[in-house]
Amino acid sequence: MAGVLVGRDAAEVAAREVRLLAALGEDGAGEDWLETRRARWIHGTPQQARDAVRRFEDAGAERIMLQDFLPRDLAMIDLAAEALVG
Numbered sequence: 001m002a003g004v005l006v007g008r009d010a011a012e013v014a015a016r017e018v019r020l021l022a023a024l025g026e027d028g029a030g031e032d033w034l035e036t037r038r039a040r041w042i043h044g045t046p047q048q049a050r051d052a053v054r055r056f057e058d059a060g061a062e063r064i065m066l067q068d069f070l071p072r073d074l075a076m077i078d079l080a081a082e083a084l085v086g
Contacts, residue, residue, distance in 0.1 A: 002042050003037055007045065
């Protein structure tokens with residue numbers, strides 16, 4: 001299972017990161033918390049998300065379950081589906 005946070009551009013990704021940290025109750029160490037996850041999550045713009053999936057595939061993964069921490073953000077779910085499924 002991999003966390004997922006996707007935005008159409010860097011500004012949208014950053015806005016979703018702020019909402020995610022608020023939803024999780026992270027304090028001033030939120031950037032550190034995110035930094036430790038960016039490399040192992042499906043995170044970033046659509047191209048960055050596809051690149052992350054490719055890294056999992058190259059490592060031998062046949063399936064990935066995406067864990068969404070912003071379930072009310074239906075636009076992000078739609079974007080992730082568009083970027084990763086087609």
